[in-house]
Amino acid sequence: MACSHDADMAPAFHPTLWGDFFIHHSPQTLQMSEECMKDMCSQLKEKVLGVLEACNTTNEKLNLVDTLQHLSIDHHFDEQIVSTLRSIHASEFNSSSLHDVSLRFRLLRQHGFWVSPDVFNKFKDEYGAFKVEITNDPRTLLSLYNASYLLTHGETELEESILFARQHLESMKSDLEPPLAEKVKRALYLPLPRTLKRVEALNYMSEYQEEPMHNSIVLELAKLDFNLLQRLHLKELKTLSRWWEELSKEVGLTYSRDRIVECYFWSYTVYYEQEFTRARMILAKIIAIGAMTDDTYDVRATLMECKQLNEAIQRWEENVVFLLPDYLQKFYLKLISTFEEFGDELEPDEKYRVSYCRKAFQILSSNYLQEAEWFHQNDKPKFKDQVKVSTICSGAPWACVGLLVGMGDTATKEAFEWALGCTDAIKACAVVTRFMNDLASFKHGKNKYDVHSSVECYICEHGVANDVVFGKIGSMIEDAWKTTNQARFEHPGLLSVIQRVVNLTTSMPFMYGDQKDAFTFSTSLDETIRRLFVDPIPL
Structure with missing residues (x-):
């Protein structure tokens, strides 16, 4: 680590890539003013709230919460999401779909609600191995794979689930169609619970848009919200870059x-x-x-x-x-x-x-x-x-x-x-x-x-x-x-x-x-x- 050097030595690291870019950068002119965007965001949030309240089944609620998280707009609905998940956690859930059970497991654990890995037992045979029909369903395998990465100490059955799902996803990844192919590729590189949320949101927006059942209101809110926040982040970067410039000159x-x-x-x-x-x-x-x-x-x-x-x-x-x-x-x-x-x-x-x-x-x-x-x-x-x-x-x-x-x-x-x-x-x-x-x-x-x-x-x-x-x-x-x-x-x-x-x-x-x-x-x-x-x- 520490090393004695001459005071006028050459820099040990490459210079900044950005220089004073963010100090002088003027963001692109958007199609509408910030005020209009904020007004539209407020209206869309009310509509999405209505969509969330209109969900009748547990599966509908889980899928919408997952979509809001993927699109990184769940922060607008924190209270409603926690309330929804608390209700789901307290209720019986007897789905015969491994995809749905995995999704519920992941979302609840992410939000601090304990779920036992025993919920996966009904999808296994008498020898403790997952039933063979699951190996032909990439969407289900992906859901199981991502959920299993929320494992805690001693949960060897979830370690086995990761290996099982990974093995079969690897074997079929070259045969998958987009957008599932891209989701599987990303997850095999880095599972969803270890993925940067905002980077995932950028990837997911284009994929969600291609889904035939996508909700256009939810997608529009995600895009508007991202652009509005980006304007705020640019202002912060300008202020911070100036602070750094002054500090560097001083020190x-x-x-x-x-x-x-x-x-x-x-x-x-x-x-x-x-x-x-x-x-x-x-x-x-x-x-x-x-x-x-x-x-x-x-x-x-x-x-x-x-x-x-x-x-x-x-x-x-x-x-x-x-x-x-x-x-x-x-x-x-x-x-x-x-x-x-x-x-x-x-x-x-x-x-x-x-x-x-x-x-x-x-x-x-x-x-x-x-x-x-x-x-x-x-x-x-x-x-x-x-x-x-x-x-x-x-x-x-x-x-x-x-x-x-x-x-x-x-x-x-x-x-x-x-x-x-x-x-x-x-x-x-x-x-x-x-x-x-x-x-x-x-x-x-x-x-x-x-x-x-x-x-x-x-x-x-x-x-x-x-x-x-x-x-x-x-x-x-x-x-x-x-x-x-x-x-x-x-x-x-x-x-x-x-x-x-x-x-x-x-x-x-x-x-x-x-x-x-x-x-x-x-x-x-x-x-x-x-x-x-x-x-x-x-x-």
Whole structure:
């Protein structure tokens, strides 16, 4: 990790792809004004609400809820959806359709309602294997496959369901017709519960449009809502880009990654909805601060400077700035003032949140220092010790506390204590982040300033081949996903907060899949960012 370098060294990372694009970008002129779009959205929401209330059967309700989620407009109907699912959960459901049983299982578990995997038993023979006729029904197999990924610890029957469904979907995927072919292809690459919601919505809109039974009112609302939110996100990106431009000039840390657009994108994966503007902006800044601090420990500072910086961060007083070398003094003062700005964004009864955020940052800094010491001493720690530190250094626990800072009333003191404790879903998020990042860097080739990764430490300690460690770490990632799923049932009072942590965890396969680090090497995000923030959907 940390490495001593000359102050005027060449940048360690490629420059931003975006420059001042979002500062000066003028969005396309739409076919109607924003006011007209908002009025039409309100009318369409009322109509969709009527459609939801008019659903007579459980299957109709489940399919509509699934469609609203797929199209990413379920946020307009949160109360109605929860009420609908609560009613469905409390009612008998004796469907003979495995597709419907799977859909009910997935939707209920996603929303924190416990459903036993025993619901699938009636579709199995006396030997516990799924009946043969299911193997010829790709739509049902896909539904079972996606549902089974909401498994928790010890549910081996759901692990078997995944293998069963995957095997048969793989064998038939080349024979499928669109749009089912595209859905199966996406799910085999990444199952629906681990897919970025807004990216799925863009893919699903065009597919839903092709379905003969699609509801044109629902589709029109999805397109209008997406374009309206995109205008808001563009305004936020402009404000955030200006903030970053000013910070960069003031601090002058040219060795750090210039990734403010990618920081915003990451924050957006946690919450895209209109009411989360404050939370989204604060989290984007928190991710940016974390990256700058990481790069300081990683790329620029000597070990002595790392120790000085950590001491200053632990003390958190402006008057200790003189402990630091000149190039870090402005950075340190900017850290303190940025946290003060977070406090200014909060209501009087919310200001306590900043102290939790600061504590999480101090924990992060201490672990960055440990990695720096390992690097400078060329120490390859035991796997267990490395993971304990590097999961914190992934930045995920810090981001999980940070995502609460700007949220509404659901971000309670209990939620902050839970997040700062770095247990269950928070720790699982860190594990998924760390291991996916390490697998990507090991296969892709790590930065020369990086400390020994978990992959290298495991190989060194156990003397095993690469494929063995990949399998071991892959298994640990799967266990973390089970923990993530389980958290929904173990903390019902924190469900809305846990869902945001789940969203952050779900971003990791997107950022670190395909053996890449899409944040550091951000060219792979270019098309997605354009689709989400630049190009409106044709109405």
